[in-house]
Amino acid sequence: MTESRKRSVSVRLASTDIRKIKKLAQRLNVRDTDIIRFAIKTALARIAPLEDSSIRGSRLIPVFVEYGSELLRHFDLDAARLDDIINDGATAEQRVDGDDIALLAMGDGQQGYAMLKLSGLGREPAPDKSPATTLRQYLYEKYSFSRPAPAGTADTIGERRNGGA
Secondary structure: OOOOOOOOOOOOOHHHHHHHEEEEEEEHHOOOHHHHHHHHHHHHOOHHHOOOOOOHHHHHHHHHHHHHHHHHHHOOOOOOHHHHHHHHOOOOOOOOHHHHHHHHHOHHHHHHHHHHHHOOOOOOOOOOOOOHHHEEEEHHOOOOOOOOOOOOOOOHHHHHOOOOO
């Protein structure tokens, strides 16, 4: 039986975050807790594939391509930890290459270095594309994703790579 009742939790927030929550709540004419619930549900939906332990390897690429820099920064993830999260338990066919994990782990702060690594892999960034766009395109093409996936759909797109269910 699933418990559907709401429970109270205690969360420590910085005073700047509390001010922002209060301003948003006031502007939208809702309660502070409504803003907090919205933020939590939105964040959880964006990274939902990480909740499912059966989703591994390249099927997690969309989560880390789209939200990786935020996850890396907030949870202080490095390439080794990212490799564990993505490749732990993945089959040889599902595994993400170590060089690609390193590219993902570079985040926004090291885009110049990421472009050097991509150049070494034969991927020169187009003058009209940002480094993040070039990296996104490279990873989606390499792991056979036809287009970026909306959050929470990485599992169905990963099946396309393997030719079906």
